[in-house]
Structures are given as structure tokens and as C-alpha cells.
Amino acid sequence: xxxHTPSTDPAALLTHRFSLAIARAFPxxxxxxxxxxxxxxxxxxxxxxxxxxxxxxxxxxxxREVAKALAEAVDLADLCEPLADADIAGPGFINLxxxxxxxxxxxxxxxxxxxxxxxxxxxxVVDLCGVNLAKEMHVGHLRSTIIGxxxxxxxxxxxxxxxxxxxxGDWGLPIAMVTHKVMDESSAGRLDxxxxxxxxxxxxxxxxxxxxxxxxxxxxxxxxLAPFVTSKLHAEIADDLAQAQAAARHLADAKQTLxxxxxxxADVVRVWQRIVDVTIAACAExxxxxxxxxxxxxxxxxxxxxxxxxxxxxxxxxxxxAEIDDGAAVVRLDRPEFGNIKEPCLIRKGDGGFLYATTDxxxxxxxxxxxxxxxxVYCVDAxxxxxxxxxxxxxxRAGFTTRPDGxxxxxxxxxxxTVLGEDGKPFKTRSGENVKxxxxxxxxxxxxxxxxxxxxxxxxxxxxxRTAWSVGVAAIKYADLSIERVKDYVFSFDRMxxxxxNTGPYLLYAGARIRSIFRKAGLDPNAFxxxxxxxxxxxxxxxxxxxxxxxxxxxxxxxxxEPHRLCQFLYDLAGxxxxxxxxxxxxxxxxxxxxxxxxLCLLTSETLEDALTCLxxxxxxxx
RNA sequence: GCGCUCGUAGCUCAGUUGGAUAGAGCGGCGGUUUCCUAAACCGCAGGUCGGCAGUUCGAGCCUGCCCGAGCGCGCCA
Numbered sequence: 001x002x003x004h005t006p007s008t009d010p011a012a013l014l015t016h017r018f019s020l021a022i023a024r025a026f027p028x029x030x031x032x033x034x035x036x037x038x039x040x041x042x043x044x045x046x047x048x049x050x051x052x053x054x055x056x057x058x059x060x061x062x063x064r065e066v067a068k069a070l071a072e073a074v075d076l077a078d079l080c081e082p083l084a085d086a087d088i089a090g091p092g093f094i095n096l097x098x099x100x101x102x103x104x105x106x107x108x109x110x111x112x113x114x115x116x117x118x119x120x121x122x123x124x125v126v127d128l129c130g131v132n133l134a135k136e137m138h139v140g141h142l143r144s145t146i147i148g149x150x151x152x153x154x155x156x157x158x159x160x161x162x163x164x165x166x167x168x169g170d171w172g173l174p175i176a177m178v179t180h181k182v183m184d185e186s187s188a189g190r191l192d193x194x195x196x197x198x199x200x201x202x203x204x205x206x207x208x209x210x211x212x213x214x215x216x217x218x219x220x221x222x223x224x225l226a227p228f229v230t231s232k233l234h235a236e237i238a239d240d241l242a243q244a245q246a247a248a249r250h251l252a253d254a255k256q257t258l259x260x261x262x263x264x265x266a267d268v269v270r271v272w273q274r275i276v277d278v279t280i281a282a283c284a285e286x287x288x289x290x291x292x293x294x295x296x297x298x299x300x301x302x303x304x305x306x307x308x309x310x311x312x313x314x315x316x317x318x319x320x321x322a323e324i325d326d327g328a329a330v331v332r333l334d335r336p337e338f339g340n341i342k343e344p345c346l347i348r349k350g351d352g353g354f355l356y357a358t359t360d361x362x363x364x365x366x367x368x369x370x371x372x373x374x375x376x377v378y379c380v381d382a383x384x385x386x387x388x389x390x391x392x393x394x395x396x397r398a399g400f401t402t403r404p405d406g407x408x409x410x411x412x413x414x415x416x417x418t419v420l421g422e423d424g425k426p427f428k429t430r431s432g433e434n435v436k437x438x439x440x441x442x443x444x445x446x447x448x449x450x451x452x453x454x455x456x457x458x459x460x461x462x463x464x465x466r467t468a469w470s471v472g473v474a475a476i477k478y479a480d481l482s483i484e485r486v487k488d489y490v491f492s493f494d495r496m497x498x499x500x501x502n503t504g505p506y507l508l509y510a511g512a513r514i515r516s517i518f519r520k521a522g523l524d525p526n527a528f529x530x531x532x533x534x535x536x537x538x539x540x541x542x543x544x545x546x547x548x549x550x551x552x553x554x555x556x557x558x559x560x561x562e563p564h565r566l567c568q569f570l571y572d573l574a575g576x577x578x579x580x581x582x583x584x585x586x587x588x589x590x591x592x593x594x595x596x597x598x599x600l601c602l603l604t605s606e607t608l609e610d611a612l613t614c615l616x617x618x619x620x621x622x623x
Numbered sequence: 624g625c626g627c628u629c630g631u632a633g634c635u636c637a638g639u640u641g642g643a644u645a646g647a648g649c650g651g652c653g654g655u656u657u658c659c660u661a662a663a664c665c666g667c668a669g670g671u672c673g674g675c676a677g678u679u680c681g682a683g684c685c686u687g688c689c690c691g692a693g694c695g696c697g698c699c700a
Contacts, residue, residue, distance in 0.1 A: 037639070040646095050642055053680070063680075090643045091680070132700085169700065302700090328698050342625080342696085349698040356700050383694055385627060417628085418693085451662075458660065471662090483636065486628065488693075495635070499662050501648040502636085509662050517659050556639075568637065571647080582655085582664040623662075 008110040009551050010098060011036050011047060013079060018049050021074035029058045045087065045095035046545055052092035063092035070094060078102060104533035107544045112606040116158055116554035122374035123161040125367045126152040129287065129294045130380065132169040133279050134178045134201035137286045138434035139427050143416045146480045146616065148379035149292035150563040151414065154614045158558045163371050166294055167363065170276055170301040176258035179272050181208040186271070193274055198282035201275060212250040276301065286437050291473050291618050305362035309354045312362055313347050321398050322347060331394040338393050345390040360391045365400040368409045375410040377561050382415035382486055414561045417488035427491050444472030447497045452623065459622045470618040471505050477617050478504030482567035502571050504617055507608065510574035512623045513581065514605040521587045525602045531595040539580040543600055546576035547607050563615060570611050577604045
């Protein structure tokens with residue numbers, strides 16, 4: 001046996017064999033990648049080796065001749081059916097078919113729960129959720145939370161040490177506005193701080209925005225131009241003017257509150273902290289409702305970096321990394337070694353205030369230096385793309401990404417597109433409001449419940465609500481995760497309500513059917529964990545091959561931070577199972593096929609549930 | 624003006640490091656249940672992969688130009 005490392009990925013095994021064959025037949029090109037991939041056409045084989053065409057050029061021989069030489073040099077006796085002339089096809093593809101016994105042998109060693117783990121994956125920080133203080137979670141937080149949670153779970157599954165960071169927007173003037181507003185309402189007796197709810201805060205936040213921040217220009221009119229406004233004009237705009245003057249006063253108050261907050265004035269901090277606590281608790285609750293793990297201890301508010309910003313900027317200025325331009329402190333990045341970014345990164349305003357780039361720089365420093373991250377993955381809207389390019393480049397330039405051992409941490413923006421309504425515009429309610437996350441989940445749950453009633457789902461009454469929630473959440477999350485991250489997508493309950501085809505509920509359904517097989521037959525699945533596998537029929541083989549793609553699918557998600565690759569795997573797996581199950585009897589098959597098929601069912605079920613768990617999709621026993 | 628992203632079947636989307644005759648779902652048409660869940664399975668129809676050129680033995684994928692859509696671009700976050 002040339003291969004001593006037991007692998008449960010047939011493609012990896014075959015790759016290794018072909019590497020040896022290439023080294024043997026063409027020593028000058030020994031490093032050539034064997035390019036073994038699943039066969040595009042299952043009728044031709046299980047896998048194919050595409051190395052001959054590329055090799056042909058390097059060694060100066062016709063590709064088919066190279067393919068023939070490889071076929072002779074490769075040792076596949078224990079793994080594959082013997083290669084025939086017809087297996088060298090087209091320009092030089094080598095079609096490979098695993099022996100049934102070899103496939104069964106590989107699958108027998110496969111353990112879904114430990115598939116794909118890598119030896120030293122290191123520490124990964126995942127920036128996700130990104131809620132704002134005093135605001136309800138809405139559709140704008142949906143993707144960051146769903147994708148971020150799925151990535152965090154998958155990294156964890158692959159063995160990474162994962163640190164989740166919810167970069168809470170809890171600092172700055174808008175926050176001071178709502179804090180001021182809450183203090184006003186509280187002292188006027190219209191608000192009970194002890195029983196503060198997020199809905200109250202959301203209302204007050206919007207009120208404060210409206211009240212304190214009128215359209216630009218009005219402030220100018222109200223403060224400096226007022227004396228020059230004629231009486232006729234004055235009458236026409238009197239209301240606006242009064243409103244603008246009031247807004248200017250309120251704004252001044254809010255700025256005072258901001259200063260007090262920054263100075264840690266006890267009265268202001270007490271109210272602010274209360275708002276923080278209420279926001280974080282509601283966020284955790286909403287995330288739980290989405291089956292996403294975002295807990296209070298994952299919060300890293302902008303406020304937690306506030307005290308570092310002044311010295312951070314001073315430090316960069318002193319080291320010549322930042323410079324003063326027109327009163328502001330900027331980091332220039334328009335050189336090849338800094339990434340050739342034309343727009344400089346602003347880190348301090350002319351008035352001495354800091355910007356979100358400053359906070360993000362401090363966050364990178366903490367994540368790499370304190371949390372020892374090898375990799376930081378930001379699940380943030382694609383519109384922030386330039387911002388992150390700038391901040392990442394500035395962080396690298398500042399040395400914040402250099403770890404104590406000299407290695408450089410990887411910073412990645414896992415950018416995602418916009419959730420659109422059926423009109424193709426950003427998803428809003430009819431009145432133009434953001435759709436609340438909780439409402440979204442409730443509606444999906446209701447629609448799932450309606451389907452369950454209509455289909456007379458096999459669910460006991462006490463599990464009905466929980467199952468409906470699972471199906472609804474699976475529908476929402478799978479719809480979001482299954483498309484490529486960076487693309488916009490249209491959110492459509494009408495399409496989701498069908499729960500047919502390539503949807504989350506289809507995957508849950510496949511799992512529920514498998515569980516039902518064991519339940520109805522009164523069998524303990526664990527009894528079939530080690531029974532012999534017999535893989536004779538095409539559907540059995542296809543299912544086995546589908547299961548064995550799991551490690552590669554997990555690894556691909558880990559490498560590219562793209563959950564849709566796992567969704568594609570899941571859909572293929574569920575499809576392979578459904579085809580198998582439609583074509584063959586399980587319980588009343590003759591032994592040893594019966595036991596073998598039950599083991600296939602068990603493996604499918606475990607793999608399905610493991611992968612769904614990686615995506616943060618809840619599984620169900622029945623539906 | 625500059626930059627980023629996207630453009631694949633009527634609709635919604637996959638397409639691995641550049642590999643064979645580009646795949647699914649929905650919708651359409653036709654089948655499958657005395658049998659372990661029909662939220663399923665099987666089949667048929669449907670595509671100049673936005674356009675043109677280039678690189679390559681080979682391009683949906685890489686390069687350039689053009690068209691179309693969206694989003695960004697120093698003192699908001």
C-alpha cells in the first residue's frame with residue numbers, strides 16, 4: 001500500500017495515487033497536480049483525472065499518449081475497476097470507477113462528526129450581527145447574523161478556536177441623542193427605566209433622529225440667516241424655522257450629553273448602560289429565535305475601544321504612518337506595497353473626533369494581538385467593501401496584523417449582497433419601514449404551520465410549534481445561505497411557502513424520513529453503526545459517493561468562507577438519498593442488504609444533521 | 624469622472640484549479656403511491672452563458688474593450 005494515511009475522501013486517495021504515477025512516468029513534471037475530480041457524467045465513472053492534457057504540453061507528447069502512460073503507471077488495483085481503453089476518453093480524460101468493495105471499505109471508516117477536521121487550524125475571529133444600540137433588529141441584520149453564525153459554526157466544526165464578535169454600534173452622536181432623549185423622557189415621568197423595553201428605545205431613537213437632526217440647511221437658516229428672512233417669507237416658513245431652532249437646541253443638548261458620556265459622567269453612563277443592557281438582551285433573544293449563537297459575552301461595543309483611539313492615532317502619527325491633511329489625520333495607501341488604494345483612510349477628523357475606521361483599527365489590533373487571531377472574518381454588507389480594503393491595508397501598514405511570532409494574520413471581508421423585495425428594491429414594508437427580524441421569523445413560522453396542517457404532518461401536538469418554527473427558520477436561512485454570498489437576492493415568502501425543491505424544508509424532510517424508517521421499524525440506529533456495507537446498485541453507490549464529499553465541502557467553506565458550498569453539498573446528498581429511497585426497499589430487503597441500507601440511512605442522517613448544524617439550521621425528528 | 628460587484632433557461636439560482644454534450648429548483652407537459660413520509664421520485668420541452676475581440680489543445684470561468692444593472696468614492700456609522 002503506497003498510502004498509509006487513512007482518508008475517507010476517495011478523491012484525495014486517487015489524487016495521491018496519480019501523484020505517484022506522474023512522478024514515476026514523468027519525473028520532470030513530478031509536481032503536476034493530478035486534477036482528480038468527481039466525474040461530471042456518472043455514467044462514465046465516479047471520478048476523472050484531468051492531468052494528461054496539461055502534462056502533454058510540458059513533456060511534449062500527445063495528450064492521449066500521456067493519458068495512456070499514466071493509466072499504465074498508476075496503481076489503482078485495490079481501489080478501482082481495471083482501466084479499459086474506453087476509459088481514456090476525449091482529449092485525454094481518464095475515467096475512474098471505484099470497486100464496490102473499495103467504496104464500501106472507505107465509507108466504513110467514515111465518521112460524519114469528525115469529517116474534515118484539520119490538524120492546526122488556529123484561531124479565527126468572526127465579526128457578525130452588528131446591531132445598533134436602541135434599535136430593533138431588522139432585515140439589515142439578517143445576513144450578517146445568519147452567514148456569520150454559519151461560518152463561526154463551520155470553523156468551529158473544522159477545529160478552529162472561534163471568537164465571535166458582535167461589533168455593537170453603541171458610541172457617537174446618534175447614541176448620545178437617544179440617551180439624551182431617554183433621560184428627558186425618564187425625568188418627565190414618561191418612561192420607567194426599570195422596565196425599559198427595546199420597542200420603547202426604538203421609538204425614542206427614531207423620535208430623537210427626527211427631532212434633533214432636521215434636514216441640513218435648516219440649521220443654517222435657524223442660526224445665521226434668521227435675521228435676514230423677510231416677514232412674508234417668515235410667515236411661510238415659520239413652523240419650519242421654529243422646528244429648526246428647536247432642533248438646533250436639542251442637538252446642542254445631545255452634544256453636551258455626548259461630552260458627558262465620554263467623560264464618564266455617572267448620571268449619563270447609568271442611563272446609557274441601561275440602554276446597552278436592554279439592547280444586548282433583546283439581540284440575544286432575537287438571535288436565539290433565529291437559531292444563531294450570538295450571546296451577550298460576544299458583544300464588543302465601539303465604546304470598548306473609545307479610550308484607545310487618541311493614543312492609537314498619536315502613535316500612527318508619530319511613526320509616520322498617518323499624516324495630517326487639511327486638519328484631518330489620514331493613512332495614505334496609494335502605493336503598491338500598501339494596496340494601491342487611491343482613497344486615504346481617515347482616522348481623525350479636523351475637529352479631533354474619531355471615525356469608524358479608527359474604531360475598526362483598534363478592533364483589529366485587539367483581535368490579532370489580544371485574541372491571537374490567525375484570521376479575522378468580517379460578515380458585513382458588500383457596500384462596506386472599500387472601507388474594509390482601506391482599514392485592512394492601514395492595519396497591515398501599522399503592523400497591527402503582525403503576530404508575536406512574526407506571522408501575518410489574514411483579514412477577510414465576507415461581503416454579502418442586499419436582501420431585495422419582490423420589486424427588486426431593498427426589502428422594506430409597504431410604508432417604507434425596515435422589516436423587523438422577529439416579524440420575519442413569525443411569518444415564516446406561521447406559513448410553515450399552515451403547510452403542516454394542510455399536509456397533515458406526522459407531528460405530535462406537543463412538538464407542533466417547535467417543528468413549525470424549525471421549518472420556517474430552515475426556509476429563511478437556507479434561502480439566504482444557499483446563494484453565493486456577494487449576490488443580492490429577492491426575499492419571497494411566496495416562493496418559500498411552497499417548501500418544495502431546493503429549500504431548507506426539503507432537507508429537513510429528507511432527515512425526518514430517515515428517522516421515521518428506524519422509528520417505524522422499532523430499530524435502534526446505533527445497532528447498524530458497524531454492519532457490513534453492500535453497495536451494488538447505482539443509487540447506493542451514488543449515495544455513498546455523495547456522503548463522502550462531506551469533508552471536501554466543509555473544507556471549501558472553511559477556505560472560502562462561503563456557506564453556499566455546504567448547501568450545494570446538502571442538496572446533492574438529500575437528492576441522492578431521495579433517489580435511493582424511491583428506488584429501493586430498506587426494511588423488507590433481504591439480509592445482508594437490509595442492514596447495509598440501514599447503515600447507509602444512518603450515515604446519511606448523521607451527515608445531514610451535522611451539516612445542517614454547521615449552517616445553524618435546526619433539525620426535526622418528524623414533519 | 625474613478626473604483627468595486629453582478630449579468631447563465633420564462634422566473635430564481637448552481638457551475639470546484641480553465642476540461643467532455645453548461646446543471647438544478649420553480650413554472651409547463653407526461654408518468655410514479657395495495658409498499659418504510661408524494662414537502663418525494665422518474666421522464667420531456669426549454670440556453671448564441673450580456674456583446675465583440677484575445678490568450679489556450681480546450682473559455683461560462685482568464686485578459687482587453689463595449690453594453691446593461693446595482694453599489695461606493697476625506698472629516699456620518
